């Protein structure tokens with residue numbers, strides 16, 4: 001007997017909402033078995049409490065198969081555990097503790113803000129001097145987030161194509177394991193050499209700071225670990241955030257009244273950022289594997305079973321907000337699952353927040369007449385990517 | 399109101415320090431949570447509850 005297919009986002013039909021099937025499952029905290037795009041069979045969890053419980057308990061629910069192996073063909077559960085996103089427990093915490101001081105420390109972020117503001121201002125100035133319609137996603141969103149993460153890690157402009165190529169392969173659901181290895185090699189080679197260079201000549205970048213920070217610990221990071229960690233930041237760092245800028249602006253400009261609220265009071269950029277991530281993030285869900293016989297929502301789950309948590313659906317749970325299906329940029333920021341939850345929660349969340357807030361505030365201030373130059377039903381959507389959003393977005397202004 | 403944190407399982411995500419900066423800080427070296435006070439004033443109740451909800455590692459607890 002074949003299982004129903006896991007409901008996947010269909011932005012051309014419902015640009016900003018999860019598939020309608022989720023509403024009923026979520027309301028009853030009902031869990032069903034589904035067949036995922038890569039062929040895994042999994043439990044599907046779509047309510048807020050269930051998603052939060054699974055992501056929050058790394059002991060019962062491991063990331064070993066890969067955070068997105070239900071939609072990415074490139075890392076099947078059999079492939080070797082070669083990076084921290086697939087580790088659990090103390091091994092994983094050791095790596096996260098080496099990230100945190102560089103990318104999630106509140107004071108460190110304050111130091112980085114002027115850099116993000118400068119890059120954003122330059123991008124807006126470039127945009128305003130360009131012919132219309134202007135391709136926002138490639139020329140603006142991606143340009144900003146690439147510059148930010150590359151400057152953080154100290155990757156020169158001449159090498160930035162490496163992270164674009166790596167991310168394109170990694171996030172593409174159709175990439176096979178051997179193709180992925182091949183596509184990642186140039187970035188890994190570059191970073192591996194950069195580790196040696198920065199050991200000899202440290203700078204003020206994240207990579208140099210990680211080397212220095214870990215040197216004093218009981219088990220300093222190896223060159224391979226440093227390569228892997230910085231590759232993860234570079235790859236995960238720009239496309240996710242760029243897509244959220246583009247997708248977010250499309251939502252802000254299409255859902256009546258929201259852009260006007262932001263223009264009237266650009267200081268709502270921070271709550272708008274939180275609301276965008278709550279409303280739009282992780283439409284394809286995340287994967288975990290049960291380590292023991294257990295249960296969620298009263299449903300028994302056996303050791304070894306796969307579990308897909310539908311993050312976007314969980315964020316629309318009425319248990320979280322009575323009006324969770326409404327988009328409101330002035331909603332008081334609160335807990336949500338858009339950056340994940342638990343030990344693997346997004347390492348880049350504070351950087352992403354800062355980038356999104358800066359961009360929204362600056363655009364609302366400098367380009368208040370911004371509009372999308374095509375009707376919503378003509379927007380071209382990414383199809384084969386786990387990072388959802390428009391493939392391109394033509395915009396105009398007066 | 400009493401607050402406790404479990405530093406061993408903190409992943410340094412920084413949501414607490416952003417949400418309730420008068421109650422939580424992060425140490426300079428590892429970005430691990432530092433409790434600035436274990437009995438915050440009632441005016442901070444809301445912010446502290448937010449920090450509890452937003453801590454990805456679930457290491458902040460409100461004690462009775």
Ligand code: HEM
Pocket residue numbers: 055067084085086096103149232233234236237238240241244277281282286287337338339340341343344345346347348349351352
């Ligand atoms: C709006 C933008 C972003 C969104 C919506 C987002 C979302 C997420 C989510 C949901 C997870 C958890 C995955 C899981 O638990 O299975 C995650 C993990 C991760 N994110 Fe982000 N992210 C964003 C931006 C960034 C940025 C800017 C960076 C880097 C600077 C980054 C780096 C990472 C890394 C390295 C992980 C893996 C963490 C681990 O496994 O311990 N992300 N992200």
Ligand code: SF4
Pocket residue numbers: 403407408409410411412413414415422424429430431452453454455456457458
């Ligand atoms: S939010 Fe939680 S995990 Fe993050 S620094 Fe604060 S206590 Fe640690």
